[in-house]
Amino acid sequence: MRIVQRVTAFFLAAVLMTSPFTAMAATSTKISGVSLRIASDIEVGSSGADVSVSTISSKYYVEEVEIKNEPSDEWEDGDKPKIKVTLEAADDYYFASGFSKGDVNLTGNDGTVTSVSRTSSTLVVSITLEALEGESEYDLDVDGLDWDAEDGTAYWNENEEAKKYEIRLYRGSTAVTSVITTTKTSYHFGSYITKGGYYTFQVRGVYNSSNKGSWKESESWYVTSAEAAEISSNSSSDDNSDGSSSGSSSGASGPGATAGSGAWLKDDIGWWYCNADRSYTVSNWQYIDNVWYYFNETGYMVTGWVQWNSKWYYCSDSGAMLANTTTPDGYYVGSDGAWIS
Incomplete structure (x- = not known):
């Protein structure tokens, strides 16, 4: 029986090596x-x-x-x-x-x-x-969040278990800053208050990279355009001596860097784009140097497939959205960058 099977297998292999197989491979x-x-x-x-x-x-x-x-x-x-x-x-x-x-x-x-x-x-x-993270062993929640409406300083109460704090600023639903780390219980946001609108800040206590509290949000603070101009003009980035941004870098230029209007920055997570007003785009597209880039919910540049408004788009390894071409995995995208099914 084994001999018959081997002969049969050999015969089938021989058949597959004939012209029909060659024709199939070619197509x-x-x-x-x-x-x-x-x-x-x-x-x-x-x-x-x-x-x-x-x-x-x-x-x-x-x-x-x-x-x-x-x-x-x-x-x-x-x-x-x-x-x-x-x-x-x-x-x-x-x-x-x-x-x-x-x-x-x-x-x-x-x-x-x-x-x-x-x-x-x-x-x-x-x-x-990625490594799984369990619930924190520490109570790192922060309370007492408040604004100084004179100069844009954010305050919160000390958490005795926290070794430092992470904070970030929003204008409406738009993130104005990346995550900033400080050991103090206040942060001067005056230099970021450049436009009128409703501002809030979020803060959480941090023990170490594996133990962080939940984000707590302040009440909104309304700033007029005139007030914003006065606050920002009287503020300096040096007002926060120990604050550091999670998106900071040595100033290396990233893909499509735009002189004068903003800067590409890179950290251990990836590339992000800091606009001239120190804001950055989250969960949206941004047109930089005649190229479309997509930034995720934390503000980092995305590569690969992006689903947006029920359509699929592809961003290359440099982050640039492809258009009128075939993607590396064999799909055609049209002039607007959307996949043509």
């Missing part, structure tokens, strides 16, 4: 990149491993998602879930040779591609998700 379309969206419900203290991986592509599909390090008991603080995703190419498509980790774009939950292996029909992607 197949290469897949040179993939985009995956990760949704994980894994939490510290849970015993489950609920992770889903999806794609908008019709050229390949998710065959299987496997958790490689599921705990015997519960997930603990600092654990990094590891998943293996198996993709199958659709009919008339194949995964290109030389497929690398850089050819896989991830969205959704933060993760890092650690390895990639392929055959022409199957792609296996190994991903390590």
Whole structure:
């Protein structure tokens, strides 16, 4: 029986090597990149491993998602879930040779591609998700938030367990500053009060990078345009000697840097763009040096696929939105940058 099977297998292989196979290969379309969206419900203290991986592509599909390090008991603080995703190419498509980790774009939950292996029909992607964080062991909530309407200084009560504080300023729903760190219980925002509007600030206590309190928000403070001009003109960035911004950098120029109107800045998380009025864009597009860029909910530049107003757009590795071209994973985007299905 084994001899018959081997002969049969050999015969089939010989048939596949004939011209019909050559013709089929010639009409197949290469897949040179993939985009995956990760949704994980894994939490510290849970015993489950609920992770889903999806794609908008019709050229390949998710065959299987496997958790490689599921705990015997519960997930603990600092654990990094590891998943293996198996993709199958659709009919008339194949995964290109030389497929690398850089050819896989991830969205959704933060993760890092650690390895990639392929055959022409199957792609296996190994991903390590970000470390899990449990609830803080410290009471780091802050109260007593108040404004000094004369000069734009924010105040709050001291939290004895906090080693420092993180604060940020909003005008309406627009973030005016990135997250600023200080060891004091006040911060002078006067130099950021450049326009009329309703201002609020948020603050939270910080013990260390793994233990931070919940954001607390002040009451809104209305400032007229004339008042804003007076407050900002009488203020200086030196008024806060120990304050540091989480978006600060050595001044390195990023993609599409615009002289005079703002500056690209980079930190350990990524690139963000500081406007001339010290505000920055969140959850929206911004046109910089004749290029569209998308910034996420924390103000950082996004690469890969972006869903916006029920349409899909693609931003290159430099952050620039693509238009009138084919994306690395084989989709065509039109003159407005939207995917043409």
